[in-house]
Amino acid sequence: MRVSAKLIPVLMLTVLLLSAAAYAAGDSGAGDPAAGREKAKGCASCHGLHGKGRIPLAGKSAGYLAEQLRAYRSLMRGDETMNAIAKELNDHDIADLAAYYASQ
Secondary structure, three states: OOOOOOOHHHHHHHHHHHHHHHHHHOOOOOOOHHHHHHHHHHHHHHHOOOOOOOOOOOOOOHHHHHHHHHHHHOOOOOOHHHHHHHHOOOHHHHHHHHHHHHHO
């Protein structure tokens, strides 16, 4: 998917605002960290076994993590690998993954 150069600042601002809102909301507690641990096994090659890999996620706010996954799923954030992975996640999966990484 190609995005017009004129839309990039708008998309970046949208992601920034959504991220800020998610961070301000804090952890919702809706996800299950144990279920997230199982779902995160496929994420270990980049994010590490406990979210402490080359692209660390451990300890970040569950709200922030969930919002980022939703942004990848909706293509608001562009990364081929993450877009493909997030496309397969439902809201429950996202909440579980976010809860797991936030708990690390």
